[in-house]
Amino acid sequence: MQTQVNQKSNDIIITEGLGKSVVTSEGILHILASIDLIIKSGESIAIIGESGSGKSTLISLLAGLDTPSYGSITLNGKSLTNMTEDGRATVRNALIGFVFQSFQLLPGLTALENVMLPLELSGDKNARIAATALLHRVGLSHRLSHTSKQLSGGEQQRVALARAFVTKPAILFADEPTGNLDSKTGKTIIDLLFELNLENKTTLILVTHDHNLASLCDRTIQLNAGLIV
Amino acid sequence: MSRFNLALRLLWRDSRSGELTILIIALIIAVTSSTAIAIFSDRLQRTMSNQSAEFLAADLVISSPAPISTDWLTKAKQLNLAQASTAEFSSVLIEHDELLLAGIKAVSAYYPLRGFLKTTKEDYLTETITNGGPEQGTVWLEKRILSALKLKLGDPLTVGEKQLTITRIITYEPDKKGDFYSFSPRVMINLTDLQATGIIQPGSQVRYFFQFSGEVPALTEFKQWVKPQLNPSQRTLDIHEDRPELGSALNRADRYLGLSSILVILISGVAIAMATRRYTERHFNATALLRCLGCKQNEILWLYSSQFIVLGIVASALGCLLGWFAQEALFHLLKELLPQQIAKSGLLAISFGFIVGMVTLTGFALPPLLRLKHVSPLRVLRRELEPLPTSAWLIYGFSIGLIGLLIWKYTNDIKMTTAILVVGMLTLLVLGLLIYVLLILARQLLPSMSLPWRFGLQGLLKNSPASISQILAFSITLVAMVISFTVRTDLIDNWQKQLPDNAPNHFALNIFPNQQAAFKQELQEKNINESQFFPVVKGRLVEINNTPVQKFVTKDTQGENATNRELSLTWAKELPEDNKIVAGNWWISQQIGLVSIEKKLADNLKIKLGDLLTFTVGNQQMNATVTSIRELRWDTMKPNFYMVFSPGSLDNYPSTFITSFYLPETQKNILNTLIKKFPATTILEVDLILRQFKKILTQLTQAINYLLYFALMAGFTVLFAAVYATLDNRIYEGALMRTLGAKKSFLRKTHIIEFSALGLISGLLAVAVSEAIIYALYTRVLAIEYQPSLYLWAIIPFIGILFIGIAGCWGVRHILNKSPLLVLRDL
Structure with missing residues (x-):
């Protein structure tokens, strides 16, 4: 499924005055404040910062997993700000791919079924062919019918990469994709991630603690106490 | 996919x-x-x-306490309806010094008009279908009679005064009813032998069934013609209406x-x-x-x-x-x-x-x-x-x-549904609160307990709602089981216990007036003390102050029972023993047409002193004025009556006598002589009836308990569901404890304490609630003596501890076997 990127503008993510705050017993806590961002299509961005700096909150807002307290987000020309949760789910399915630190494969499904899942959720009839091809691409053609329990950490993350790219998303969010892997396997996964990103011309938003990894991206956004520094 | x-x-x-x-x-x-x-x-x-003709053995049946008019049979013949008839009554059979109360059924030719009988010679493999009853001089019976009376096929069996030969065993009878008397084993004879048994005489307790079958228009015409002529003690049963009802x-x-x-x-x-x-x-x-x-x-x-x-x-x-x-x-x-x-x-x-x-x-x-x-x-x-x-x-x-x-x-019934729901919810709420309070009290004791006890009980206290659900599930099921078991046992035992020594244990019914003196003499010769002889006339209460009695009747009450059947009416000059006048006065003059009514029935039908009651006896109607209301004890084992008339009031109607007497077990053989001498008299052995009653009650409670086993199994699923709901936490805690040095035996001990406590509380609560319900039931409804069952206080909690303890420990057994390293690494 080739996502139609907004042709009028090359800006795929635009945020204006984006912020998230929560009310606590000690008053209002600003987790993220006044984030203005423009991310171009095909760009790779690294978000770095200490624990609690607001990295996860930022990608959860950008990916439409959460709603901002104030400000606006536009994804591929569509405003997420006033969208319902189901509306955002449609956007996620159409535009976004995810790679998580803990892989998050569905335990009962085989590698192939896990990769087919997002295509099937959007009603794609060719899910099996596309998923098999991508698993072949990530070097797991011999592991199609293995469940997550039968795969190593590196293999699970490769399945997760295949699942993320199978819908050919316009934007890929990767949250500490090597956090649970040893350095050698981690490097292989990162290489694969960037190769696939290049092949698919996907916009990559990568959350990491690792400055070396961040340096592989086109641009780095450093967060500190909810603000871009 | x-x-x-x-x-x-x-x-x-x-x-x-x-x-x-x-x-x-x-x-x-x-x-x-x-x-x-x-x-x-x-x-x-x-x-x-079943709306099938087979169930009635005919298309239309007239049930009557006496033979019906020959005009009716002629009319049926004119309409080309096939006819058959049966007469049913109870009688005691004696063979080889064994006595048995049997349900005798005399059947005419062409019986059954619809359906068939199934009989066999020796075993069930040779079962054959027959479209007619036994021939003259022969008798068919249910297999259990053979063993009870030590008989076999081909032996003679005496019914009343008539000796008949046993030729077949009945395995299926189409029109067997579900009432109490049908529980007596069946003896089937030919109607032409009935007279010779000498059992049926005017006033005998017998029910006749006149059966008809044929074309629907003819049946309809016949029914329309006959229905207005029925007296209150007669009724029609047909396949479209008046369906026979299930035994209560x-x-x-x-x-x-x-x-x-x-x-x-x-x-x-x-x-x-x-x-x-x-x-x-x-x-x-x-x-x-x-x-x-x-x-x-x-x-x-x-x-x-x-x-x-x-x-x-x-x-x-x-x-x-x-x-x-x-x-x-x-x-x-x-x-x-x-x-x-x-x-x-x-x-x-x-x-x-x-x-x-x-x-x-x-x-x-x-x-x-x-x-x-x-x-x-x-x-x-x-x-x-x-x-x-x-x-x-x-x-x-x-x-x-x-x-x-x-x-x-x-x-x-919407009202009953609401009542059950409301009472049920309130009960659950009260019990739930009670358990909650118990758990809080247990929590207070925790600090003073040793480590395994503290950990064990904490398992129960940590998730109070789940613990309350488990205790409720088990205790409610146990309550239902305890009640059904205790009431069944006590109902019979208490009744037997409450009877004074030498209380009459036999009733003699159907003693004909011309035999009364001889019967009394026979008893006296054998040194048997009989209670008073009471005349009995069968009649039905139909009106109170000229208003049909149905208007006063509410469903499932004593009043409904008493008006739906023929009552035994009697007369007496003196107030019967154990009776007490609570309103009005007993008659002193010789005035006829006065009646004394039993208090509970009077209350139920709202009958007051001075009310005019109308009865039908056979085809005749009679009136009587209520002059007194009596209280009486039904459990004295002496003849008791709802209605006692002033002497002379019932003289125009055929009557029989009833009495009761005490016969010790060792003198049972006297019954043989009595029955042979007075074949028309029915002797009811109370111990025999009690035994039969006990058997019925046992079977019914067994059936209910059978369902309660399912409830118990469901209770265990609640236990396991609750255990599994906390399993992840339990595994984590277990691993942590073992990492800190706890042995397997320590963990096992805490589990045993936790689940045994659950069983103990469920058991104790179950006994307490059961005792409360049984107390209320005995004192308010059944009027039998209540005695706390101490053994229940020991047995039920023990059962609770044993079964719930074992099941619970089994449910958490994996915790002991999980490697703490693996568990903690997984987290």
């Missing part, structure tokens, strides 16, 4: 991992018990009130079984709700991921509910199958109370269990499942985010609605 396939795949994974085992078992138990009861009731109803004992048992099956559904429902809650919580992460990948809320709901639908279909189908076997077992338990040929079940009854399964699953599983719909996709990044719990109103509203609907199905 379509979405449905995905649902199936996830379902398959969850069932294989044991995630859904408790839920499936609980659902199967609920469906099995409700299917069993639905099929059982349906087959019983079909058998007892069976009818009540049917209702109790229905309500017991609701108890099973309720307890299983709790287990289902608990298991679904755990299932839901364990699926938060997968749901968050699916939401993250773009699944909409309704798609999530469909994904999981479709899994539950499939699961419901499979478990319900399995439950239906097991339910079918279970009802066969139920029929086996009750086989002696029921007709031998039981109708097949309708499809609706079989599908009822299936529907109950699906509805139970929806009622108890959907509310917790709905929580998945609200899982935030953000949980993929923040695991601590949990969806809001489903509204308590929705959870309880759904299940209460479902239970209410089921109660209504069994009672068919």
Whole structure:
């Protein structure tokens, strides 16, 4: 499924005055404040910062997993700000791919079924062919019918990469994709991630603690106490 | 892999991992018990009130306490209706010094007009179908009579004064009724031999059934012609109306079984709700991921509910199958109370269990499942985010609605349904609070306890709602079992105990006036003290102050019972022994047409002093004025009467005498002489009747207990559901404790303490509640002496500790075997 990127503008993510705050017993806590961002299509961005700096909150807002307290987000020309949760789910399915630190494969499904899942959720009839091809691409053609329990950490993350790219998303969010892997396997996964990103011309938003990894991206956004520094 | 396939795949994974085992078992138990009861009731109803001519052995039957007018038979003949008749009565048979109360049925030629009899020579393999009864001079009987009276085929059997030869064993009789007297074993003779038995004389207690069959228009014409001529003691039974009703004992048992099956559904429902809650919580992460990948809320709901639908279909189908076997077992338990040929079940009854399964699953599983719909996709990044719990109103509203609907199905009465629901909910609330208070008290004791006790009891106290559910499930089931067992035993034992020594233990009925003196002399010669001889005239109360008695009758009351049948009317000059006048005065003058009425019946029918009562005796009507109201003790084993008339009031009607006497076990052979000398007299042995009554009661309570075993099994599913709901935590705590140096034996000890305490509390609560209910039942309803059963206080808690202790420890056995390293690494 080739996502139609907004042709009028090359800006795929635009945020204006984006912020998230929560009310606590000690008053209002600003987790993220006044984030203005423009991310171009095909760009790779690294978000770095200490624990609690607001990295996860930022990608959860950008990916439409959460709603901002104030400000606006536009994804591929569509405003997420006033969208319902189901509306955002449609956007996620159409535009976004995810790679998580803990892989998050569905335990009962085989590698192939896990990769087919997002295509099937959007009603794609060719899910099996596309998923098999991508698993072949990530070097797991011999592991199609293995469940997550039968795969190593590196293999699970490769399945997760295949699942993320199978819908050919316009934007890929990767949250500490090597956090649970040893350095050698981690490097292989990162290489694969960037190769696939290049092949698919996907916009990559990568959350990491690792400055070396961040340096592989086109641009780095450093967060500190909810603000871009 | 379509979405449905995905649902199936996830379902398959969850069932294989044991995630859904408790839920499936609980659902199967609920469906099995409700299917069993639905099929059982349906087959019983079909058998007892089947709209088939075969059930009546004819198309139309006139039931009458006396032979009907020959004009009626002529009219039927003119209309080309085939005719047959039977006469039914009870009589004592004596052979080889053994006595047996039997239900005698004398049948005419052409009986049965519809359906057939099944008989056999020696064993059931040679069963043959016959379209007629025994020939003159022969007798057919049920097999149990042969063993009871030490007889075999070909032997002679004396019925009254007539000796007959036993030629066949009856295995099926189409028109066997479900009333108490039909429980007596059947003896079938030819109607032409009836006279020769000498049993039937004017005033004898006999019921005649005149049977007709033929074309529908002729039957309709005959019925329309005959109906206005029926007297109140006669009635027509036909295949379209006046269906024979289920015997009241069976009818009540049917209702109790229905309500017991609701108890099973309720307890299983709790287990289902608990298991679904755990299932839901364990699926938060997968749901968050699916939401993250773009699944909409309704798609999530469909994904999981479709899994539950499939699961419901499979478990319900399995439950239906097991339910079918279970009802066969139920029929086996009750086989002696029921007709031998039981109708097949309708499809609706079989599908009822299936529907109950699906509805139970929806009622108890959907509310917790709905929580998945609200899982935030953000949980993929923040695991601590949990969806809001489903509204308590929705959870309880759904299940209460479902239970209410089921109660209504069994009672068919909105008022009763509401009453049961309200009382049930209040009881649960009060018991729940009581348990809660007990748990709080136990918590106060914790600091002073040793470590294993502290840890063990903490397991129980940590999750109070789950502990309360478990204790409630077990104690309610145990209460039901204790009550059904105790009441059954006490009802009979207490009655026997309360009788004074030498209280009469035999009743002699149908003593004809010309034999009364001889009978009395015979007793005196044998040194038997008889109670007073009372004349008996059979009559029916039809009007109170010229208003039909039906207007005063409320359902299922003494009044309804007394007006639906012929009463034994008597007269007496003096107030009978053990009777006490509570209103009005006993007659002193010789005035006729006065009546004294028993107090409870008077209250029930709102009869006051001075009221004019109208009775029918045979075809005649008579009036009497109420001049006194009496209280009496029914358990004296002496003849007692609702209605006692002033002397001379009943002189115009045929009467027989009744008396009772005490005969010690060693002198039972005197009965042989009495029966041979007075063949028309019926002698009822009270111990024999009690034994029969005990047997019926035992079988009925066994059937109810059988259902309660399902409730008990459901109780265990609640226990396991609760154990599994906390299993992850328990495993973690166990691993942590072992890392800190706790031995396996320490953990095992804490488990034993926890589950034994659960069993102990359930057992103690069950006995306390049972004793309270039994006390109320004995003192208010059954009027029998209440004595606390000390042995129950020991046995029931012990049973609770043993079974719940073992089951609970078995449920958590994996905790002991998990390597602490593996567990902690997994976290």
